[in-house]
Amino acid sequence: SSELTQDPAVSVALGQTVRITCQGDSLRTYYASWYQQKPGQAPVLVIYGKNNRPSGIPDRFSGSSSGNTASLTITGAQAEDEADYYCNSRDSSGNHWVFGGGTKLTVL
Amino acid sequence: QVQLQESGPGLVKPSETLSLTCTVSGYSISNGYYWGWIRQPPGKGLEWIGNIYHSGSTYYNPSLKSRVTLSVDTSKNQFSLKLSSVTAADAAVYYCARPNYGSGTNWFDPWGQGTLVTVSS
Helix, strand or coil: CCCCEECCEEEECCCCCEEEEEECHHHHCCCCEEEEECCCCCCEEEEECCCECCCCCCCCEEEEEECCEEEEEECCCCHHHCEEEEEEEECCCCCCEEECCCEEEEEC | CCEEEEECCCEECCCCCEEEEEEEECCCHHHCCEEEEEEECCCCCCEEEEEEECCCCEEECCCCCCCEEEEEECCCCEEEEEECCCCHHHCEEEEEEEEEEECCEEEEEEECCCEEEEECC
16 A cells, blocks of 8 residues: 555644554555645744654654654643644655655644 | 755736746765655645656656656756646645665655645746
């Protein structure tokens, strides 16, 4: 399967921990990468590989994977974390890239 | 650091060909790496269009493959997207980005700022 499935919306109270998940068969082979997108802006990479953060991404963002599910965890969510989050990986052929449908995170 | 910038017409007529260019600064395309395109219809999610290697080898989204052509111009340090026979469904913000490959992983970084393409007569 070349599909990645995400919950459309998730909410979290300010300062609490939230997990955003991404499911797909290809995640048994490949780690997901994760992107944050705020309205009117280009996506920004926040996690890639097993659990790597690009320079400038706060350490409250972390990634994990188990079976066919990848997760992005925000520990101590901040108001500025309210955004859409997308996962990305490759399909089983390894040649085609695919995005999840996105999760809208609301920080209450 | 590497920066990408999309350019091209913001308005394309139905049935015509959409053409966009991504100019890369801070890195010479001829030195390597893949280069890619992603699009996002208004209010919707991200869709991968395709990747092209600096030598010209390509990988396309199977759902768009029959209409998409990617190319590289190393002399201008640019890569381009052509999407033929466009319809209203092709209206989107188009992003160029650099695909990166690691052991068992892949990611897009950096991204261009995106350019909005409207399809209308």
